[in-house]
Amino acid sequence: MHLSRFPRVKLTQAPTPLQPLARLTALLGGPNLYIKRDDNTGLALGGNKTRKLEFLIGEALARKATHIVTQGAVQSNHVRQTVAAAALHGLKATVLLEERVAEADAIYRENGNVLLDQIFGASIEYRPAGLDMNQELVAVGERLRAAGEEPYLIPGGGSNPVGALGYVESAQELIAQANDRQLRIDHVVHATGSAGTQAGLVVGLEGNNAQIPVLGISVRAPREKQEENVARLAQATWELLGIRGDFPREAVEANADYVGGGYGVPTEGMLEAVQLLARTEGILLDPVYSGKGFAGLLDLIRKGRFRKDENVVFVHTGGAVGLFAYQPVLARHAAQAAQAS
Numbered sequence: 378m379h380l381s382r383f384p385r386v387k388l389t390q391a392p393t394p395l396q397p398l399a400r401l402t403a404l405l406g407g408p409n410l411y412i413k414r415d416d417n418t419g420l421a422l423g424g425n426k427t428r429k430l431e432f433l434i435g436e437a438l439a440r441k442a443t444h445i446v447t448q449g450a451v452q453s454n455h456v457r458q459t460v461a462a463a464a465l466h467g468l469k470a471t472v473l474l475e476e477r478v479a480e481a482d483a484i485y486r487e488n489g490n491v492l493l494d495q496i497f498g499a500s501i502e503y504r505p506a507g508l509d510m511n512q513e514l515v516a517v518g519e520r521l522r523a524a525g526e527e528p529y530l531i532p533g534g535g536s537n538p539v540g541a542l543g544y545v546e547s548a549q550e551l552i553a554q555a556n557d558r559q560l561r562i563d564h565v566v567h568a569t570g571s572a573g574t575q576a577g578l579v580v581g582l583e584g585n586n587a588q589i590p591v592l593g594i595s596v597r598a599p600r601e602k603q604e605e606n607v608a609r610l611a612q613a614t615w616e617l618l619g620i621r622g623d624f625p626r627e628a629v630e631a632n633a634d635y636v637g638g639g640y641g642v643p644t645e646g647m648l649e650a651v652q653l654l655a656r657t658e659g660i661l662l663d664p665v666y667s668g669k670g671f672a673g674l675l676d677l678i679r680k681g682r683f684r685k686d687e688n689v690v691f692v693h694t695g696g697a698v699g700l701f702a703y704q705p706v707l708a709r710h711a712a713q714a715a716q717a718s
C-alpha cells in the first residue's frame with residue numbers, strides 16, 4: 378500500500394523490534410510467543426498513538442493548523458503522545474480530559490500521563506464523565522477559531538481513517554519482519570479501545586492478503602459494539618486507501634471477556650499479567666490497555682485457544698506511564714505476591 382501519498386511527519390523510530398518471548402513461552406509450554414514493541418515507538422515514552430500521529434499531525438500541518446485539540450481519559454496515553462508531537466512541531470495544544478474512572482484517587486489524577494501533559498505545556502480542561510466528548514471537541518475548536526487560531530481536531534485515541542493509516546503501516550512493517558526471518562505468524566493479538574489500531578492492522582493485513590487473523594481484546598466496550606466500531610473504521614480506512622473490492626467484515630474479531638469492572642478499573646488478570654511479563658521478560662505492560670490485553674492472551678492460552686506450535690504475536694501498544702497512576706493497587710499486588718512465595 379502506498380502510504381507516502383498522504384501527508385505525514387516522522388515521529389516513530391521504526392521498525393520497532395519484533396522479539397521472541399522465550400522464557401514465557403517455555404513457562405507456558407507454548408504457543409511460541411512474540412512481542413511487537415510498539416511501546417518503543419520513541420516519542421515521549423512511546424506507544425501506539427505515535428504511529429497514528431504521523432498522519433494526523435501531517436494533515437494538521439498541511440492544513441496550516443496552529444492549535445491541536447484532542448480528548449481522552451485523565452490517564453490518556455493518546456493525549457500524552459499528542460501533546461508531545463504538537464510541541465515537536467511548534468503547535469499549541471488544548472486537551473479535554475474526561476473524568477471517566479469513578480473514585481479516582483489523587484495519584485491517578487496527578488501522576489503518570491497527566492503530569493507529562495503538564496510538562497509538555499498543554500492547556501488542560503476537565504470534563505465530567507458521560508458528555509459527548511466529540512461534541513465538546515467541536516465546541517472548543519469553535520472557541521479557538523473565534524480567538525484567531527486555526528484548530529485541528531483529533532478524535533479520542535486518534536481513531537479516524539487518517540490515524541488508522543499508522544496501523545496499516547505497522548501491519549506492513551510486521552509482514553516485512555516476518556518475511557525477513559521466515560517467521561510464519563498464525564495470530565496477532567492486542568488491546569483494543571478506540572478501534573484505530575485494530576482497524577489499521579486488519580486493513581493492512583487483509584489489504585496485503587497476509588492471511589493473519591487479528592484478535593482485539595476489548596478494554597471498554599462489549600464485543601458486538603467493539604466489533605462494530607472496528608469494522609466501521611476499517612471500512613472507511615479501506616475506502617480512504619482506495620483498495621479494490623469490499624472490506625472483509627468477517628476479519629474483525631474482538632473479545633470483551635477481560636474488561637472486568639470497566640474502563641481503567643484494575644482486574645486480577647491485569648495485575649497478574651503485568652507482574653508475569655515483568656518478571657519473566659523484563660517488559661512493562663500497563664494497567665488500562667496492554668495489561669488487560671495480555672491477561673486475555675494468557676487466559677486464552679491456558680484455555681487451549683492456540684496450538685502449541687503456533688506463532689502468536691502480541692502487539693505491545695505501550696502505556697507503562699500509567700503504572701505510576703496505579704501505584705497503590707500495583708504495590709499491594711506485589712506485596713501480596715511476595716508474602717505468598
Ligand SMILES: *Cc1c(COP(=O)(O)O)cnc(C)c1O
Pocket residue numbers: 424425426453454455534536568569570571572573574575663666667694695696697
Ligand atoms: C490507546 C491505547 C490502546 C488502544 O488502541 P486503540 O487504537 O485506541 O484501539 C492500547 N494500548 C494502549 C497503551 C493505548 O494507549
